[in-house]
Amino acid sequence: MFLQRSAVALARRAAVAPALRRTLATTAVRRNQVPERKFKSLSEVKTDEDLIGPGAQPGTVPTDLEQATGLERLEILGKTEGVDVFDMRPLDASRKGTLDNPIPVRGVGQEQYAGCTGYPADSHIVVWLRMTRDDPIERCPECGSVYKYNYVGPEDDGHHHHHHVEPEYPEPKTWADYLKPEYKWA
Ligand SMILES: [Zn+2]
Incomplete structure (x- = not known):
């Protein structure tokens, strides 16, 4: 009786097993068939x-391209297409700047620093x-x-008021502040 029941159970298991195995196999294949996680290119x-970023595949260590977000991601996407998003080139040092x-x-930003080395x-x-x-x-x-600051940030909103941000440290007054404006850069 015991043996018989075992045999039945065995048979049942045998009958079930291939299907079960197939299900697992299908699942595994399906998981592998998940299309490569797509990410937007720079133009998109x-x-x-x-x-x-799309994140890393399970069990792998993410690359910068997979996990970077925000501005860092924008920079990396640019680099993959040869676009220097933040224009990191040094300033033009092929000549001396003149007023003209x-x-x-x-x-x-509202303000920008530049280092001159002559x-x-x-x-x-x-x-x-x-x-x-x-x-x-x-x-x-x-x-x-x-040098002349060339602001390339977002346009001010349509509210007309120039969104003026006070610098953290106001510029100290010098004699130049008491000159007539038209003399300032003469
Ligand atoms: Zn200089």
């Missing part, structure tokens, strides 16, 4: 959501110059090279 990025033809300094480059120690959107022209006190 439209919203913040598009800058979320200043060295452009791109930025997206012309030819490295002919004086670095002098940091601060430019703002309101006061974009700055002249190096060491060599006289002129």
Whole structure:
């Protein structure tokens, strides 16, 4: 009786097993067939959501391309297509900036610092110059090279008011502040 029941159970298991095995196998295949997790390329990025990486496949260590998000992801996507998203090139040092033809300094903030080392480059120690959107022209006190802030950030919202952000440290007054404006850069 005991043996018989065992045999029946065995047979039942045998009958069930192949199906079970097939199910498992199918599942495994299906899991492998999950299409490569897609991610947006640089040109497809439209919203913040598009800058979320697909993550790593289970059991693997994520690469930067898989896990980076936000601005870092934007930069990496750019690099894969040869686009220098943040324009990390050094400033133009092939000439000395003049008032008529200043060295452009791109930025997206209310203010931007640039380090001048003179012309030819490295002919004086670095002098940091601060430019703002309101006061974009700055002249190096060491060599006289002129720089101009070229704001390339988002446009102000349609509310007309210039969204003025007070710098953390207001610029100290100098005699230049008491000159007539038209003399300032003469
Ligand atoms: Zn200089």
